Amino acid sequence: MIAVLKQKKIAALAILFALAFPLLIPNNYYLHMMTLSFIWMIAVYGLNLLAGYTGYLSLAHAGFFAIGAYTLAILTVKAGLNFWLAFFLSCVISSFIGFLVGLVALRTKEHFFAIYTLCVGYIIYLVIDKWDNLTGGVRGFIGIPSPANIGPISFQTPVSQYYLVLFFLLLVVFVMYRIVYSLTGRTYIAIRNSEELALTIGISTMKDKLVSFVLSIFFTSLAGALYASFIRFLGPDIGYISVMFDLLIFLLVGGIGTMSGPVVGTLLMTSISQQLQFLQDYRMLIFGPILTLLVIFYPRGVVGGVIHWKTKRTENNRDSRVGKISSHSSNEKQVKEG
Structure with a gap:
């Protein structure tokens, strides 16, 4: 909630x-x-x-x-x-x-x-x-x-x-x-x-x-x-095809299958493109390897990666709390048996 x-x-x-x-x-x-x-x-x-x-x-x-x-x-x-x-x-x-x-x-x-x-x-x-x-x-x-x-x-x-x-x-x-x-x-x-x-x-x-x-x-x-x-x-x-490539990289960078991924990916990549306008003729050579590395090592994109990180952190916190509760219960049991 x-x-x-x-x-x-x-x-x-x-x-x-x-x-x-x-x-x-x-x-x-x-x-x-x-x-x-x-x-x-x-x-x-x-x-x-x-x-x-x-x-x-x-x-x-x-x-x-x-x-x-x-x-x-x-x-x-x-x-x-x-x-x-x-x-x-x-x-x-x-x-x-x-x-x-x-x-x-x-x-x-x-x-x-x-x-x-x-x-x-x-x-x-x-x-x-x-x-x-x-x-x-x-x-x-x-x-x-x-x-x-x-x-x-x-x-x-x-x-x-x-x-x-x-x-x-x-x-x-x-x-x-x-x-x-x-x-x-x-x-x-x-x-x-x-x-x-x-x-x-x-x-x-x-x-x-x-x-x-x-x-x-x-x-x-x-x-x-x-x-x-x-x-x-x-x-x-x-x-x-280059426009299709742009749409695809906007989606993959932001996070495919997420609600805010298109916003984040589009803003991020258009901002970078504007900063690298002097390399406009070589944009496919620059963004092509970036897209390949992203798909291999970071397939969830920016938003998907953040969601995954938050999920893992929540699970770790929950596991640690469960572990502490189990340990506390075990100590109480040992005290009673003693």
Whole structure:
């Protein structure tokens, strides 16, 4: 109970800090970077739902991030739809495509699933890169509008866009929390731990995996749509493998299968990336070995490692108390017998 209260206090402090950030640090550069970090967090939460809690590592999420972004751009610029209608449709269309992909992909397991989704992600990138008439190809897509006003509320300033993205991030975290700590979340964890055992106790694993896959893509495409409206320019590189690598390293550094891992990992790695901008051309050479060492020696990530350390400390304290009680009882028995 005490641990739960501590977690709630930490979460409340983090939210308060995020709300006060534009007032504490009134710098447009840091505001821009923090807003961008929030967008990546939403995408990482989508990946975490599938990989961390259901146990299926998808390498196509960068492609679905790009689909969400480009769908919003096409619907607003070329089709002339209202921004918020286009925003909603971009997530729905991406999720529907994910549903079709999942029907085939989820019939495979483990590394076969990862390889299949990697191919799907690369095909999405090629479609975006080569379909000039629709996506602009290598020239990119320009003229994407910023979020439309909602009544008297305008989203034309960096601060207002920051709070808009923060709102969606908090909404995604809330939905993730409700999913993870529900019967649905326990079902996903059961599938992750042993799909065969989940089948034997009556869980419809294919249906639950498909729902998890579609939900994760919905979150990722939501991040893509926010990215398009925030940056207002798109290039095919946002669907490339390097973006998938970034999402994966954010998740693994923070802690896969944890609620706060995406936040910690994204903030930590984006901060390091900004400090090492002069090595941008060699980032894959730097982060590649780091990721490999992390998976081998610290697979739980930062948050997972802290949770494991606290658990071990609690167990050691409990064992020491039990040992003292046993020793005290033994001494009393010896005194009585004497």
